[in-house]
Amino acid sequence: MLPSRSALLALGLLAAFIPGPSAATGTDAPMAREAAAGAVAPAFARLADRLRRLGEDGLDPRAYGIPDDAFAEADPAAWHAALLRAASLALADLAHGRVQNLAGRPDLRRDPAAHPLAPLVESLSSAAEPAAVIERAAFLPADAAPLKAALAAARARVEAGGWPTVPAGEGTLEPGASDPVRVPALRARLAVTDPLLTAPPPEDPAVYDPVLVAAVQRFQAEQGLQPDGRVGRMSLAALNRPAEALVRQLRVALDMRRAPAPAPAERRIEVNVAHQRLQVLERGRTLLDMAVVVGRPDRQTPMMRLRMNAVQFNPPWGVPERNAKEDLLPKFRRNARAMAEKGFRVYQLVDGERVEVDPLSIDWKAVSRERFPYIVRQDAGAANALGRIKFIMPNTEDIFMHDTPDRHLFTRPERAFSSGCIRLERPLDLLDLVLEGTAGWDRARAVGVLDGRATASIALARPLPVRLHYTTAVVEAGEVRVRPDIYGLDEAYARALDAPARRPPAVASGPARVAGVR
Structure with missing residues (x-):
């Protein structure tokens, strides 16, 4: 209008x-x-x-x-x-x-000034x-030139008909396998987007040969997947993502960068949930960059702006009810003794009092997931799901950052495995930075507390601002890297981008949260 x-x-x-x-x-x-x-x-x-x-x-x-x-x-x-x-x-x-005032996206703010x-x-x-x-x-906008170039290329691909799809078949397609349906389709799909896939097909076009395996590995690396050449569910989904989806992601990337609110000059923590990375930034410098594990699609890490104000050493884990019902109940059913050995304790309310119950005395197969009657807690220790350090950021979603005993997950390019909280690849390096300015504390003292295995907490002298944001398209050294839209937030933004506009646009001075279409 x-x-x-x-x-x-x-x-x-x-x-x-x-x-x-x-x-x-x-x-x-x-x-x-x-x-x-x-x-x-x-x-x-x-x-x-x-x-x-x-x-x-x-x-x-x-x-x-x-x-x-x-x-x-x-x-x-x-x-x-x-x-x-x-x-x-x-x-x-x-x-x-x-787009202005998009629900659930406090990570996006505009500054019309x-x-x-x-x-x-x-x-x-x-x-x-x-x-x-x-x-x-x-x-x-920042990075407009490379993003516009990538958008032009993506639009040209759509206009040329996109790319062929690869049938699902049965099971994972392994290197060296023979499949007269999937292998030719896979070769045709990658030939559209991989200029290095120029070698002629082997004598038997049904064979998943080393040349095609290398092309799949390049594709997997670009998509943030494990570059093992095995074409399973996740690789197949990435291969078959429509070319139009990339166009929408790049359109969103451009609009998100228009008139962003300025970043604070003080030291801050930025977590790009889509790329599963954490950075500590200060006055244009990157002080720390590490891999993180974020929430899986059915347990999404929420986008938030908050402050980290405390650290807990050797934290126990008070298991949220949803985690207890959905994640731990199946494990108790399989092996309650193993769960007890990992430090899990089970409690029940009796006349308003919390009473500990021996997990081996419970018939876990009879326990209802819908009416879960127990409270579960895990003692501090090497097996604790929170690891040895918990970084506290008060919020209503009970989201925090923490160490983890599952160190192997950080070797994987795709790291959306948690129940919403953020697991840290290098928690001690983050600890060094957040403890600066807190009198009497350094890494040596912190390690001493950790080795003592007693639970202890400390308030930070300088609370740090934290932003959990979702930016699938990033530009590094002039190259555009786009990760999958695992939470569908780009698709939601694209729908708002194409919604009928409410006019006229407001002229304002000062940051405004991005949240709808003008």
């Missing part, structure tokens, strides 16, 4: 839509003179062409009411005004992002080449 005259007046943007004196020069702007004379300026024709190419910026040109060229012949002045109106709306989305809209619109109305104003706005 186009903005009303009163709304535009309130925004101070109506001058951009009506030919007249330029606020910048006090004289008639070139475009305004052409419009007043009833002419169709070549520069306006170029502006119309640039607006029709908003798809290369991840926006839908149909959302902006770009007037048809035929209208220019019938009423040039009205066509100019409609074109400037469309350009102004596009400018607002290019500068500030189209980063690129004030009024000067951009004024430039649009007074510039000799208004298309150049749109072009400049398109490159305002």
Whole structure:
């Protein structure tokens, strides 16, 4: 819906839509003179062409009411005004992002003051080449150039028909196997996207030969999967992800980067849940970078902004009810003695009092998952699921960071295995950084406490801001790396990106949480 005259007046943007004196020069702007004379300026024709190419910026040109060229012949002045109106709306989305107030995404915030809209619109109305104003706005986001190039390539692939799918078959396709259906389909699929897969197929095209195995391993590495050449459920899903899905992810990546709120200058922790990595950053420097394990798709790590304010050494684990019912009950059913040996204790409320129950005395097969009557706790120790250190970040979701005894998981490229909390590859390195400024504490003292095996907690002298965010497309050394949208959050963002806009855009100064479409 186009903005009303009163709304535009309130925004101070109506001058951009009506030919007249330029606020910048006090004289008639070139475009305004052409419009007043009833002419169709070549520069306006170029502006119309640039607006029709908003798809290369991840926006839908149909959302902006770009007037048809035929209208220019019938009423040039009205066509100019409609074109400037469309350009102004596009400018607002290019500068500030189209999506606002997206539910469940506190990790995304805008700062409209980063690129004030009024000067951009004024430039649009007074510039000799208004298309150049749109072009400049398109490159305002960080990493715009490589993301736009990747988007162009992805769109070209879609227009060329995408890529063929690979049938599921039975079981994992192993290197050296023979499969007359899956192997030729796999070769055809990767030949579309892997320029290194140039060798002719073997004499027997059904054989999963070393050349094709190497191509699969390259694909798996790009997708953040275990590069073992085995084509199982996860690799098959990545191979068969539609080309259109990549286009949507790159469109989302561009819009997410428009007018982001500035990062705090103080030391902070950033966890990219989609890429399963943690960084400690300070004044543009990366102090620490490590792999993490995040929540699996059915137990998603929520996106949050919070503060880490304490550390607990040798933590016991008070098992949440959901974990106890869904994760631990099957293990108690299989081997209650082994669970007791790992330090799990079972309690039951009797007359309001918590009473410990011998887990070996319970008929676990008769215990109902829907009406689970027990409280489960795991003692501190080497087998404890939280490892030896717990980093506390108060929140209503009971999310925290912690060590883990399952160290083997960090060797895997795909690490969405937890029940929502964040497991750390190098907890002691993080401990070193968060303890700085806390009097009397260093690694030596912390290791002494850990070796003592007693549970102890310490408040941090300098609580650190923490952001758990979901950014599937990152740019490293100019290269775009896109991880799978395991939680479907990019798809939700893409739906908001294409939803009908609520106009007019607000001009505000100060950070605003990203949460809906304007």
